[in-house]
Amino acid sequence: MTVAASLDWRERAARxxxxxxxxxxxxxxxxxxEPPLLLRGKGPYVWxxxxxxxxxxxxxxxPLLLGHGNAAVAEAIAxxxxxxxxxxxxxxxxxxxxxxxxxxxxSVERLRFVNSGTEAAMxxxxxxxxxxxxxxxxKFEGGYHGHADxxxxxxxxxxxxxxIPGSAGVAQxxxxxxxxxxxxxxASVEALLESHPREVAAVIVEPVAANMGxxxxxxxxxxxxxxxxxRDGALLIFDEVITGFRVAPGGAQELYGVQPDLTVLxxxxxxxLPVGAYGGRGELMDxxxxxxxxxxxxxxxxxxxxxAAGEATLEQLTxxxxxxxxxxxxxxxxxxxxxxxxxxxxxSLLTVFFRGQPPRNFSEAKTSDATAFARFFHSMLDAxxxxxxxxxxxxxxxxxxxxxVIDATLEAAGR
Ligand SMILES: *Cc1c(COP(=O)(O)O)cnc(C)c1O
Numbered sequence: 429m430t431v432a433a434s435l436d437w438r439e440r441a442a443r444x445x446x447x448x449x450x451x452x453x454x455x456x457x458x459x460x461x462e463p464p465l466l467l468r469g470k471g472p473y474v475w476x477x478x479x480x481x482x483x484x485x486x487x488x489x490x491p492l493l494l495g496h497g498n499a500a501v502a503e504a505i506a507x508x509x510x511x512x513x514x515x516x517x518x519x520x521x522x523x524x525x526x527x528x529x530x531x532x533x534x535s536v537e538r539l540r541f542v543n544s545g546t547e548a549a550m551x552x553x554x555x556x557x558x559x560x561x562x563x564x565x566x567k568f569e570g571g572y573h574g575h576a577d578x579x580x581x582x583x584x585x586x587x588x589x590x591x592i593p594g595s596a597g598v599a600q601x602x603x604x605x606x607x608x609x610x611x612x613x614x615a616s617v618e619a620l621l622e623s624h625p626r627e628v629a630a631v632i633v634e635p636v637a638a639n640m641g642x643x644x645x646x647x648x649x650x651x652x653x654x655x656x657x658x659r660d661g662a663l664l665i666f667d668e669v670i671t672g673f674r675v676a677p678g679g680a681q682e683l684y685g686v687q688p689d690l691t692v693l694x695x696x697x698x699x700x701l702p703v704g705a706y707g708g709r710g711e712l713m714d715x716x717x718x719x720x721x722x723x724x725x726x727x728x729x730x731x732x733x734x735x736a737a738g739e740a741t742l743e744q745l746t747x748x749x750x751x752x753x754x755x756x757x758x759x760x761x762x763x764x765x766x767x768x769x770x771x772x773x774x775x776s777l778l779t780v781f782f783r784g785q786p787p788r789n790f791s792e793a794k795t796s797d798a799t800a801f802a803r804f805f806h807s808m809l810d811a812x813x814x815x816x817x818x819x820x821x822x823x824x825x826x827x828x829x830x831x832x833v834i835d836a837t838l839e840a841a842g843r
Contacts, residue, residue, distance in 0.1 A: 437465055453489075453585065458818040459802040464809075469496025471828035474814060482814040483837055487824030489816070490638075490670045490695040493753075493776070494744055495828025501699045501740045508736035514728060521735030528742045529697065529705065532678045533668075535687045539707025540716055541730040545669035545694030546574025548704030549632065551716075551724045552690045553578060555706070556630035556663045558715050558722045566620055566631040566662075568611040570790025570820075572639035573632055573667050573692070581606040584639030584790065584820055611637050611789040612645065614652040621660045630690070631657050632665040635680030638822040639670075640793040641779035642772040643786070650686040657689075663712070669694035669704070670822070673742060675775040677750060683775075699737030749827050750775075756834050757825045763838035768800065776825040780804070793820065811840035 442448040447455045456463045464476035472495055474484045484496065494501065508521065522541060530536050542548050553565055553576075565578060572585035580595040581603050594603065607624065609631075610616040621628055635650055637643040657664040666688035671680040673696045681687055690708035697703055707713055715722045753776045761773045764780055772779050772786035781787060782797035782804070801819040808815050813836075816823060 438462065453816075453818055453821065456817045458798065458820075459805045461806065463817070464814070471495040471497070472826060472830075472833045480812070482809070482812050483829075483833055483840075484814045485823040485825065485837075486814055486816050487826055488695075488700060489821065490674070490824055491698060491700045492824070493674055493696050493826055494699075494741060495826040498699075498741070498744070500744060501737050504699075504736040504740035505701070505733055508733045511732065513732045514730070515732075518730070519732055519735075521732045521739065522730040525697065525735045525738045525742070526705075528739065529693070529707070532673065532742070533681065533691065534678075535681060535689075535709070536691050536693075536707035537710040538713035539693075539705050540713065540724065541735075542704040542706070542724075542726050543702050543728055543731075544574065544704045545667075545692065546576055546704070547726070548669070548692045548694055548706040549573040549579055549665075549667060550576035551722075552665050552692050552706040552708075553630060553632070554722050554724065555690060555708075555712055555715055556665060558720075559663060559712050560629045560661065562627050562629040562662070563605055564607055564624055564628045565605060566607045566609055566617060566628055568633055568637070568790075569608050570611060570640035570643075570793060571632070571634050571637060571667070573634075574669075577602045578606050579632075582608045582790075584637070610791075611640075611643060612649050613789065614649060614656065617653065617656055621656060621662065626661060628660060628662040630663040630665050632667055632692075634667045634670065635684060635686070636671050636675060636774045636777060637790075638777050640790045640820050641781055641787070641796070642774060642777045642822045643788065643790075643793065644772060644774050645684065646788065650680075650684050654686050654688075663689040665690045665692060667692045670777070671774075672696060673745060675777065677745065677747060696741060697738045698734050699739075699741035701731075701734040701737045703734050703738060744827075753825060753827050753829070756829050756831065759831075759834050760825060760829075760837060763834070764841055766841070768797070777822045778825065779819075779822055782819065807843075808840055811843060813837050813840045 449455045468475045569582045570584040573579040577598045668679045672693045676683040694704040757776045770786045782800040787793040
């Protein structure tokens, strides 16, 4: 295919999809310019049309902890695909992947597979409301939990990138059920719980915020949330769609030693295919139909091909692999220190913020120099390094990012 032909794909996409994309951040509005037409990926690399190679730090926005085109994952997908299905009954793939998740994340005693993180977060809120008989939700400014109506209030990720942290089309009455606290600010949570006593069903939080750029929880923040919610009778929901099986073998809840009541999962557990899951204490999950009165269903939930990809992914994530990814990520962090910028990192999640200090919350993150970020993004792209196209997205390091790849990235950044 020629360059003209690839322009043709863009024009056709622009006619077909709003903004030419099927998810907003892909449109490159925050950095300007046209996204490359990417046709192939292997390990840490992606190739565009007409064949230029880039080191990839997008990682499909989270799922690809093993890099692109992992051989065992691809084989598992192919094997499962020729077996037929889905069959409309529970199968061994669902059982095996669920057991792997529970073994790594013991707070998830029972779970339900769905098809996206959005669906998982939405369903977890429904369980929380049913369990508590309360209606209000507390989320954090800049926290992203997918695009369910009640969670599109002061949201991060693509919503933050486009400066539409809320959304048109969300009923006022629905948005009013969502209260917004400040990340890393326990007092802001306490104030909301006190002004709405015994009305809050759940506090939902990304235990490491990764949709306002990476913002680590300050010491005591997560355990403080645990105490405040317990005292009030609200549930604590960890959205580990990004952090789950990335920041530690058992996710952020293992890394920080705080157990939520419910956990929302996605991304990595689908090995690059569409997936979500929500789970937690047995008695809470037993509220879900047909055990209980909370209705939630999905035609393609627990799809055997997706389960096989997830299983093949988790199987490869040994402690050694985590140690290696962490070591390479630390080298990247150290090498990226530059004037006028700061680097925030938790494990293989990393953001270069164009401000002097890493932010502690979303309003601080927003004071980053977006123009400097866009310049950096494009010079890295020219140098063959593909970064997430927004100051508010994390870079995703994978197990395939070895020393030569990190060295090449740092050389590009140095230039
Ligand atoms: C990506 C993401 C979601 C939404 O998952 P989708 O599969 O895109 O619907 C939810 N929460 C967090 C923290 C995410 O990063």
